[in-house]
Amino acid sequence: MADFGAAQLPQMIRGFWVSQIIGTLARLEIADRLACGPLEPSALAKAIECEPHATLRLLRAAVSVGLVAALPDGCFGLAPAGELLRSDVPGSVRDFAVAMTAPGHWLPWGRLTEAIREGERQAVAALGHELFDYYAANPDEGRAFTGAMANHSAGVAGALAQALDTSAVNHVVDIGGASGTIIAALLKANPALRGTILERADVVPRAEAALAKLGLSSRCRVVAGDFFDSVPEADLYILKIILHDWDDQQSVNILRNCARTMRPNGRVVLVERLVPEHGEPGEAALSDLNMLVLLPGRERTVSEFAELLLAAGLKLDRTFGLTVAMQGIEASRLT
Numbered sequence: 001m002a003d004f005g006a007a008q009l010p011q012m013i014r015g016f017w018v019s020q021i022i023g024t025l026a027r028l029e030i031a032d033r034l035a036c037g038p039l040e041p042s043a044l045a046k047a048i049e050c051e052p053h054a055t056l057r058l059l060r061a062a063v064s065v066g067l068v069a070a071l072p073d074g075c076f077g078l079a080p081a082g083e084l085l086r087s088d089v090p091g092s093v094r095d096f097a098v099a100m101t102a103p104g105h106w107l108p109w110g111r112l113t114e115a116i117r118e119g120e121r122q123a124v125a126a127l128g129h130e131l132f133d134y135y136a137a138n139p140d141e142g143r144a145f146t147g148a149m150a151n152h153s154a155g156v157a158g159a160l161a162q163a164l165d166t167s168a169v170n171h172v173v174d175i176g177g178a179s180g181t182i183i184a185a186l187l188k189a190n191p192a193l194r195g196t197i198l199e200r201a202d203v204v205p206r207a208e209a210a211l212a213k214l215g216l217s218s219r220c221r222v223v224a225g226d227f228f229d230s231v232p233e234a235d236l237y238i239l240k241i242i243l244h245d246w247d248d249q250q251s252v253n254i255l256r257n258c259a260r261t262m263r264p265n266g267r268v269v270l271v272e273r274l275v276p277e278h279g280e281p282g283e284a285a286l287s288d289l290n291m292l293v294l295l296p297g298r299e300r301t302v303s304e305f306a307e308l309l310l311a312a313g314l315k316l317d318r319t320f321g322l323t324v325a326m327q328g329i330e331a332s333r334l335t
Contacts (some may be wrong), residue, residue, distance in 0.1 A: 038077035054089025095147030150179030157185035173234040180210040195220040240271040255312030270329040282295035
């Protein structure tokens with residue numbers, strides 16, 4: 001254990017250096033530039049409108065963490081590990097890198113100690129706004145966050161479409177589904193299905209543009225609304241990592257609105273990270289801390305989700321795996 005600490009703990013402590021290197025490479029679109037071929041630091045600096053020597057220093061650091069390759073002629077090229085920082089490749093994490101290292105996430109995490117002491121989120125103290133209000137006021141950062149969620153949804157959408165039987169479903173509502181990724185997979189799997197995305201007013205234009213790009217504007221609409229007030233009528237509701245943003249009472253309110261407007265034989269499907277019942281380590285525990293810092297919500301166990309559903313007039317019918325980290329929870333109205 002001591003050997004591990006001596007070798008690994010200092011690297012872990014400096015982990016934020018690496019996070020910001022990656023975020024800066026993504027924000028400056030350096031991977032996209034180097035994807036066209038190696039460049040001298042001065043040429044790259046000119047292309048990205050940055051100071052040449054500072055750009056060289058960033059590139060050297062990026063070599064040290066394995067994202068960029070230094071070539072014998074003094075040029076720098078994109079290393080294989082840096083490919084996913086490109087904006088135009090399947091599985092891109094560029095938007096995720098930007099969003100996670102930008103002020104919306106970065107500054108509240110700087111107040112983790114206060115969050116632990118107080119048991120309260122730190123977004124307002126760090127940003128002056130609740131997180132989603134901050135994104136509305138900072139649309140460039142909001143777009144990066146939406147893009148990050150779209151890329152995350154892409155890893156889940158196909159599995160969800162395979163796992164759900166929509167043969168008896170006429171209308172599906174994706175609550176908070178800005179990117180259109182999830183609903184697109186469902187509509188592709190069932191050509192008779194029609195859909196609606198419910199989003200905040202400031203996100204509606206981005207969602208409409210995403211649907212147009214996917215060629216789904218004729219089968220799916222976007223409506224502005226507040227899921228705490230009401231949701232459109234539907235046979236199937238999809239809530240992908242929505243409830244983890246909100247506390248128990250807020251989550252019950254959202255679910256109750258679904259139960260109230262759900263058509264006969266309707267279903268609610270949650271896509272969430274499940275905290276193991278006995279506290280085993282995993283991604284959910286880290287995401288749970290992220291929720292503590294940023295928002296009122298938290299990650300939950302299966303039994304905790306069952307309690308929320310029951311309080312909203314719903315019953316948990318089944319859980320099913322989607323990816324290594326994400327699970328589906330299917331529920332229906334209590335009889």
